[in-house]
Amino acid sequence: MHLFKKIAYTALLLIGGTSFGYAQKIYKGKVIDELTGEPIDYACVCTKSANKTTVTDKFGNFQLSLPTDTATLYVSFIGYTTQTIKTTKTDKRFVVVLRRGAIDLKEVQISPSLNNNSFHTLSSLDLNLRPVNSSQDLMRLVPGLFIAQHMGGGKAEQIFVRGFDADHGTDVNVSVDDMPVNMVSHIHGQGYADLHFLIPETIADFDYGKGPYYTEKGDFTTAGYLNFTTKDVLDKSVVSLEYGRFNTFRGMAILNLLDSAAKKHGENWYIAGEYNYTNGPFTFAEHYKRFNAFSKYTKQLNEKNKLTFSASAFTTTWRASGEIPERAVAANTTAVDANGNPVIIPEYSNPIGRFGTIDSAQGGKTSRFNFIAKLNTDLGNNLNLENEVYYTHYNFLLHVNTSFFAEDSLGGEQQQNQDRDMFGYNGKLSKRHYLGNVILTSTVGLGTRFDRTYGTERSDVTEQYQLIDYIEQGNINQNNTSVYVDETLQSGKWLFNAGARLDYFNFNYHDTTKNDVVVSPKFNIQYTANDQVQFYLKTGKGFHSNNGITVIGNNNFETLPAAYGADLGLNWKPIPHLYINTALWYLYLQQEFVYDDDGNIVAGGKTKRYGVDFSARYQLTDWLFADLNINLAHPRLADSAKNTGYLALAPTFTSTGGLDFKFKNGINGGLSYRYMHSRAGNNTGTLNADGYYVTDLKINYTQKRYEIGLTIENLFNTQWNEFEAEEVSQLKGETAPVDQMSFTPGTPFAAKLRVAIFF
Missing domain, CATH: 2.60.40.1120 (Carboxypeptidase-like, regulatory domain)
Known part of the structure; x- marks a missing residue:
C-alpha cells in the first residue's frame, strides 16, 4: 500500500x-x-x-x-x-x-541549448575574422591542429593534434558536406584524408570536435573530427588572381548561374573553379599543378522539401624534393662512414643545401571526383529527415624514396598506386519534443559505405619506374554499415546527451574475407550556471579501423581497436568581450597505428594521452581582436615507465594566436603565429624533432566591388623544418645505412599579392 x-x-x-x-x-x-x-x-x-x-x-x-x-x-x-x-x-x-x-563578441551567448558543441563559437569567430585562401588555411583554424607537407604539395597533409601524429588522418575523421574524405585501406596510410579538392571560397561553415564523444561520427574519430559545409547560396560572384614568390600563381572564379528571380523561388546554382601552380622554394622546382572545379545546385521543392546536388573534381601533378637526412646538408659533405664520421665525396664536394634534392625521381599525381545528392524533409511536428547519397572516384600514384641506397644498391623508388570507387548513404531522422521547460531531441541514424580499390600496389621500381618487385598487390573491397541512436535532454540549466552506435565492417583481400563489429557508447553532461559560465563533461568510446591488407594478412593487429576518452571543460565569459574555452582531457587507445613514408604499418601498442586545451578570444576594440590557443599533451605507450615509451613526433606543446583587425574603411587582416615545441623523434627519445615558431601576415583592402590583398608567409624568414621523421638511409658513397632524422624544410619568407573582383 x-x-x-x-x-x-x-x-x-x-x-x-x-x-x-x-x-x-x-x-x-x-x-x-x-x-x-x-x-x-x-x-x-x-x-x-x-x-x-x-x-x-x-x-x-x-x-x-x-x-x-x-x-x-x-x-x-x-x-x-x-x-x-x-x-x-x-x-x-x-x-x-x-x-x-560588425563582429561583436558581446553578442556571443553561452546557452544551455548548445547540444554539447562547445567549439561552434570558436569556429564561427575564426571563420568570420581570418581570411583564408587554401584548404590548409581552413584546417589551421582548428585550435591545436597543425599540418605539414613532406613529399611535395600534392599529398594529403600530415596532421598533428592532441598529442597525435595522426599521419594523414588515421585518428581524425574528416568530411565535407558529411561525405567521408578519409580513405580506408589507402596504400599510403589508413585514413588518408586529402582535402585539396576543396575550394575555400565555397565554404560556408566548419564544425569540429575533439575526442570520441559524438554519436554521428564513426571510423577515425579518436583524436576528433572535422567537417566542412559548402555554401548553398552565393551572396556575390568573385574572380580573383594571386601571384607570389617561387612563381606561385592562383586563379579562382566562383559564379552565380541563376538570377534573383530564381533565388526568390528557392532555386540556386553556382560553379567554382581554381588553378594553382608553384615551383616551391626547392632547388629542384616542384612544378606543382592543381585544377579544381565545383558546382552546387539547390532547389526548395516546396515548403517541406529541399533538394541539393553538388559535384567536385580535382587533379594534381607534382615533383617532390622529399625528405633529406640532416647529415646531407653538413658543410662539404653528403655522406658519413660506418662510424658516423663525415666523408668527402668528390662528385658531391658541395653541400646540397636545405632546399636541395637527392633523388629527383620522386613525385606523383592524384585526382578525385565527387558527387553528392541530399534531400532534407520537414515532416512536421518538429520531425526532420535527412537523406544523402554520395559517390567518389579516386586515383593515386606516388613515387617516394626516403632510404636511398639503404635497401638496394640501385637506389630505386617505391611506387604506390591505387584507383578507387567509393559510394555510400547517410540517413538521419531527428525529432524535438517540447514538454514545458524540457526539450528532448531524439536522433536515429543509418549509414553505409562501400570502397572498391583496383590495382592497389606497393612495389620497388627503378629510377625509370621499371618494376623490380611487388611488396603488396591486389584489389581491396571494404564495407562499413552503421546505425546509431542519440538522445539529448535539456531541462533548465542541465543538458544530458547519451548515445551509442554500432559499426559492422567487412574486409576482402585476395579473396579472403573477415568481418568485425564494434559498439561505441557516448555520454555527455553540460551545466550552464548562467549566461557567463558553462561546464561540461564528455565521455565516450571511439575507434579507428585497420587497413584491409593488414586485417587479412596479420592476426597480431587489432581490426577495430577502441579509443576511450573523457573531457572536463569550461566555457566562460568573465567580461562581455572575452570568451574562454578550456578542457582537461584523457584518451586511451587499445592499439595505435603509425605509418612510415613507405606505407608500412607499425602497431604502436596501447597508448595513453592526457593534456590541457586552452582557447581565448578577446575583442580589444570594435576593430581589433586577439586570439590565443595553448595545447599541452603527454603522449606515451600505456605500459611504459614514467620517462620512456615516447610516441614519435607526437606534439607535446603547441600554441597559435595573433591579432586580427577589421576597420570600417575596408582595411582588414591579421598577424598570426604558430609554435610547435621540440618533441621526441623516435620512441626511445634518442632522436629529436626540432620545434619552430613561424609568423604570418595578411592585409586586405576590401570594397564593395573589389579587394586587394597581401599575404606574407614566414614574415621574419625563420629557418624551420616543416616535417621531420626518423629514417634509416644510405647516401651515395656511404658504406652502411645511418639511422638519423630526415627533414623537409619549411617555406622561407614568401609574399603573395591578390586582386579580386566582386559582382
Missing part, C-alpha cells in the same frame, strides 16, 4: 508538470540570412523577461515556451546585427531576418 501511494504521488507530479508545460504559450520561429535567405543554425534566441534562451537547429528553427501571450525576443549570431522582435503567440512559425553587421 505504501508503494502504491508513492507511485500515485509521482504520477500526479508528472501530470502536474505536463499540464504546466501545456499551459505555456508556444512561440515558433525561423532565423534566416537577409542576403541569401538561408537558415542560420546556432543563432541565439532569448527573452529577458522570462530569462529563457534557446538556439536554432540546422534548419534555422527554434521554439520557446513562455507564460505570456506577448513576448520580446532578442535574436543574435556572430557577424550579424541583433534583432529585437516583439511578437504575439501564434500557431504559425514566424521568420526572423538577420542582417550582416
Whole structure:
C-alpha cells in the first residue's frame, strides 16, 4: 500500500508538470540570412523577461515556451546585427531576418541549448575574422591542429593534434558536406584524408570536435573530427588572381548561374573553379599543378522539401624534393662512414643545401571526383529527415624514396598506386519534443559505405619506374554499415546527451574475407550556471579501423581497436568581450597505428594521452581582436615507465594566436603565429624533432566591388623544418645505412599579392 501511494504521488507530479508545460504559450520561429535567405543554425534566441534562451537547429528553427501571450525576443549570431522582435503567440512559425553587421563578441551567448558543441563559437569567430585562401588555411583554424607537407604539395597533409601524429588522418575523421574524405585501406596510410579538392571560397561553415564523444561520427574519430559545409547560396560572384614568390600563381572564379528571380523561388546554382601552380622554394622546382572545379545546385521543392546536388573534381601533378637526412646538408659533405664520421665525396664536394634534392625521381599525381545528392524533409511536428547519397572516384600514384641506397644498391623508388570507387548513404531522422521547460531531441541514424580499390600496389621500381618487385598487390573491397541512436535532454540549466552506435565492417583481400563489429557508447553532461559560465563533461568510446591488407594478412593487429576518452571543460565569459574555452582531457587507445613514408604499418601498442586545451578570444576594440590557443599533451605507450615509451613526433606543446583587425574603411587582416615545441623523434627519445615558431601576415583592402590583398608567409624568414621523421638511409658513397632524422624544410619568407573582383 505504501508503494502504491508513492507511485500515485509521482504520477500526479508528472501530470502536474505536463499540464504546466501545456499551459505555456508556444512561440515558433525561423532565423534566416537577409542576403541569401538561408537558415542560420546556432543563432541565439532569448527573452529577458522570462530569462529563457534557446538556439536554432540546422534548419534555422527554434521554439520557446513562455507564460505570456506577448513576448520580446532578442535574436543574435556572430557577424550579424541583433534583432529585437516583439511578437504575439501564434500557431504559425514566424521568420526572423538577420542582417550582416560588425563582429561583436558581446553578442556571443553561452546557452544551455548548445547540444554539447562547445567549439561552434570558436569556429564561427575564426571563420568570420581570418581570411583564408587554401584548404590548409581552413584546417589551421582548428585550435591545436597543425599540418605539414613532406613529399611535395600534392599529398594529403600530415596532421598533428592532441598529442597525435595522426599521419594523414588515421585518428581524425574528416568530411565535407558529411561525405567521408578519409580513405580506408589507402596504400599510403589508413585514413588518408586529402582535402585539396576543396575550394575555400565555397565554404560556408566548419564544425569540429575533439575526442570520441559524438554519436554521428564513426571510423577515425579518436583524436576528433572535422567537417566542412559548402555554401548553398552565393551572396556575390568573385574572380580573383594571386601571384607570389617561387612563381606561385592562383586563379579562382566562383559564379552565380541563376538570377534573383530564381533565388526568390528557392532555386540556386553556382560553379567554382581554381588553378594553382608553384615551383616551391626547392632547388629542384616542384612544378606543382592543381585544377579544381565545383558546382552546387539547390532547389526548395516546396515548403517541406529541399533538394541539393553538388559535384567536385580535382587533379594534381607534382615533383617532390622529399625528405633529406640532416647529415646531407653538413658543410662539404653528403655522406658519413660506418662510424658516423663525415666523408668527402668528390662528385658531391658541395653541400646540397636545405632546399636541395637527392633523388629527383620522386613525385606523383592524384585526382578525385565527387558527387553528392541530399534531400532534407520537414515532416512536421518538429520531425526532420535527412537523406544523402554520395559517390567518389579516386586515383593515386606516388613515387617516394626516403632510404636511398639503404635497401638496394640501385637506389630505386617505391611506387604506390591505387584507383578507387567509393559510394555510400547517410540517413538521419531527428525529432524535438517540447514538454514545458524540457526539450528532448531524439536522433536515429543509418549509414553505409562501400570502397572498391583496383590495382592497389606497393612495389620497388627503378629510377625509370621499371618494376623490380611487388611488396603488396591486389584489389581491396571494404564495407562499413552503421546505425546509431542519440538522445539529448535539456531541462533548465542541465543538458544530458547519451548515445551509442554500432559499426559492422567487412574486409576482402585476395579473396579472403573477415568481418568485425564494434559498439561505441557516448555520454555527455553540460551545466550552464548562467549566461557567463558553462561546464561540461564528455565521455565516450571511439575507434579507428585497420587497413584491409593488414586485417587479412596479420592476426597480431587489432581490426577495430577502441579509443576511450573523457573531457572536463569550461566555457566562460568573465567580461562581455572575452570568451574562454578550456578542457582537461584523457584518451586511451587499445592499439595505435603509425605509418612510415613507405606505407608500412607499425602497431604502436596501447597508448595513453592526457593534456590541457586552452582557447581565448578577446575583442580589444570594435576593430581589433586577439586570439590565443595553448595545447599541452603527454603522449606515451600505456605500459611504459614514467620517462620512456615516447610516441614519435607526437606534439607535446603547441600554441597559435595573433591579432586580427577589421576597420570600417575596408582595411582588414591579421598577424598570426604558430609554435610547435621540440618533441621526441623516435620512441626511445634518442632522436629529436626540432620545434619552430613561424609568423604570418595578411592585409586586405576590401570594397564593395573589389579587394586587394597581401599575404606574407614566414614574415621574419625563420629557418624551420616543416616535417621531420626518423629514417634509416644510405647516401651515395656511404658504406652502411645511418639511422638519423630526415627533414623537409619549411617555406622561407614568401609574399603573395591578390586582386579580386566582386559582382
